[in-house]
Amino acid sequence: MKKNWDNPLDHAMPAEARVPAAFQIGSVSIAPATVLAPMAGVTDTVFRRFIRNASLFTQATAGNDLTREVGEEISNQQSGCGLIMTEFTSADGLARMRESKRKRYLTFYDDEHPIAAQLFGSNPETLADAARVVEDAGFDLVDLNLGCPAKRVVNCNGGSGLLRDLPLLARIFERVRAAVRIPFTVKIRLGWNDDSIVCVELAKLAEACGLNAVSLHARTREQGYSGQARWEWIAAIKQAVSIPVIGNGDIRTPEDACALIAETGCDAVMIGRAAPANPWIFRQIAEYTAYGRYTQPTELDRYHLIRTYFSMLLEEDFPDATGKMKQFASWFTHGVPGGAALRKSIYEAKSGGGVLDAVEEFFNQQVFDVAIARSASAGMAVS
Numbered sequence: 578m579k580k581n582w583d584n585p586l587d588h589a590m591p592a593e594a595r596v597p598a599a600f601q602i603g604s605v606s607i608a609p610a611t612v613l614a615p616m617a618g619v620t621d622t623v624f625r626r627f628i629r630n631a632s633l634f635t636q637a638t639a640g641n642d643l644t645r646e647v648g649e650e651i652s653n654q655q656s657g658c659g660l661i662m663t664e665f666t667s668a669d670g671l672a673r674m675r676e677s678k679r680k681r682y683l684t685f686y687d688d689e690h691p692i693a694a695q696l697f698g699s700n701p702e703t704l705a706d707a708a709r710v711v712e713d714a715g716f717d718l719v720d721l722n723l724g725c726p727a728k729r730v731v732n733c734n735g736g737s738g739l740l741r742d743l744p745l746l747a748r749i750f751e752r753v754r755a756a757v758r759i760p761f762t763v764k765i766r767l768g769w770n771d772d773s774i775v776c777v778e779l780a781k782l783a784e785a786c787g788l789n790a791v792s793l794h795a796r797t798r799e800q801g802y803s804g805q806a807r808w809e810w811i812a813a814i815k816q817a818v819s820i821p822v823i824g825n826g827d828i829r830t831p832e833d834a835c836a837l838i839a840e841t842g843c844d845a846v847m848i849g850r851a852a853p854a855n856p857w858i859f860r861q862i863a864e865y866t867a868y869g870r871y872t873q874p875t876e877l878d879r880y881h882l883i884r885t886y887f888s889m890l891l892e893e894d895f896p897d898a899t900g901k902m903k904q905f906a907s908w909f910t911h912g913v914p915g916g917a918a919l920r921k922s923i924y925e926a927k928s929g930g931g932v933l934d935a936v937e938e939f940f941n942q943q944v945f946d947v948a949i950a951r952s953a954s955a956g957m958a959v960s
Contacts, residue, residue, distance in 0.1 A: 594839030595866045596831075596846055599659070600821055603760030603789040605691050605717050607659040607845070609866070611834075611859050612792070612823055614849035615662040615695040615722070615764070618904070622684050623893055625661045627886050628852060629688065632657025632859035658859040659845070661692050665722045667735075668698030668707035683714045693718035693762065697725060699734040701749045705756035712757045718789075719757060721749070723765045723779075726798045737798035740769050743782060750786035760789040764825075767810055770799040780814045780822070792823035792847055802850075812841040823847050831858070831865040853908035856882060876913070880940040883909050887936065891929045902932045915939070 599608035613620060613628055663685070671679055685692055694711040696719065698704045704721070711719045723746070725736030732738070739746055754761050763783050768774040780791045793814055795806040806826025815822045824837045825847035834846045851858050857874050864871035874882070886905065890898040906923040910916035922935035 594835050596834050596838055596862050597844065598866070600844045602660075602718060602762060602821055605760055607691055609657070609659045609863060610845035611657075611659045611862060612845055612847040613658050613661045613852055613859075614825060614847045615665055615693075615720070616849055616853075617664050617725070617727075619853055620662060620664050621895075622686065622689070623886070623889050623895055624853070625663075625689055625692070626686060627889060628658055628856055628859065629661065630885075631856040631882065632863070657863055659691075660718075661689060662720060663692070663694045665695045665697045665725060665736075666707075668696045668700070668704045671696075671707045671710055672703050679710060679714075683711065683716075685716070691717040693720045695720040695722050695764070697722040697730060697735040699739060699745065699749075701745075701752040704749055705752040708753045708757045708761070712759050716759065718760045718762055719753070720792075721753065721761075721763045723763055724794050726766075726801045731798070737766050737769065740766060740775055740779070740798060741773070743775065743779065746779065747782055747786060750783060750788060754787040761787070762790040762792065763788055764792040764794065766794050767797045767807065770797050774810070776810055777813050777817050780818050784818045784820050788820065790821040790823060790844075791818065792825055794847075794849075795824070795826040808837060808841050811837070811843050815842045815844075821845065825849065829855075829858075831862045831871055834862050835865070853905065854911045876940070879909070879913055880936070883936050884933070887929070887933055891933075899926070899929045899932060902926075902929060 597610040600610045694716040696707050708719045722736055723739050730736040765779055767776045783791050793811050795808055795810050811824040821844040823845045824841055824843040828834050828848050829851045861871040887902050890901055903924055906920045910919050919939045923932050926932040926935050
């Protein structure tokens with residue numbers, strides 16, 4: 578997954594449109610109308626809970642310049658990230674796993690509700706069986722991945738590969754819908770390429786088969802993550818179906834999220850790449866909804882961000898925690914002055930403890946440098 582955007586558009590803050598306070602998927606209420614996208618290698622249980630915590634919106638996090646009363650603490654049901662989703666999981670893999678291994682793959686905690694498990698595969702019966710496993714595990718929703726552009730997934734006719742076979746998708750929708758009682762949703766792309774845009778037809782098919790919502794990443798499979806997301810197709814789907822429509826693609830800021838709502842009328846926004854680069858984005862959207870403006874993270878915020886996530890990995894005894902820290906270093910140091918030096922020291926560390934030491938040393942040096950600069954400035958002012 579690309580970590581940057583191709584010539585991203587800067588959206589002005591719409592005068593009226595805001596991300597809705599809530600929306601409903603079947604029997605599940607989601608508040609606010611924000612969704613953490615399923616991302617392979619990213620949205621494991623540690624990252625999901627980390628995002629939920631970073632999204633908490635309190636009077637303290639709102640900042641002193643925001644004068645409206647908020648209360649001591651507002652729960653995640655009222656602010657922050659409304660719905661979180663797992664990494665996509667192979668239905669075929671779940672079918673072959675022992676029950677003990679399934680539990681490790683589908684681990685989540687009570688504070689992650691509401692949570693959706695995302696599946697991929699191409700066999701209707703296998704997907705139906707996997708959906709039953711998800712329901713029995715206690716997930717609130719099950720989602721089908723029709724968006725992944727990765728060759729290894731597409732070559733197995735999974736992910737966006739299925740966009741070329743709508744009759745098979747109809748059978749999958751019907752089997753999975755009949756297999757579970759929890760809400761069943763689908764995440765799609767525009768189509769395989771510009772010559773086969775099928776998203777509106779596919780959304781209508783999903784609604785006809787009893788699915789409860791559709792999410793659109795407004796790019797084709799051929800585009801991958803390049804070029805601009807074409808939000809006009811999100812609007813087209815919203816006009817075509819009555820089930821909730823979740824918009825996804827090129828949402829980097831609260832301004833983008835509000836512009837998407839204003840331009841398409843979609844029911845909720847789904848955020849992917851922007852979340853690991855700016856884990857405060859859900860909180861910022863909540864702040865903007867309440868106040869019409871939002872706070873930017875400080876260097877101290879960034880220090881706590883990195884320290885907290887890395888510590889959670891170690892406390893969870895996460896497999897290859899050190900490798901995970903190095904993977905996320907490029908996300909989390911985005912925007913940090915001197916971040917290249919921090920990334921280098923993290924990559925060179927031999928253990929999780931060594932990574933934490935590198936983080937402490939870097940930010941301690943930053944604090945020291947700021948203090949020296951302030952002293953020098955004060956001395957010049959006196960003279």
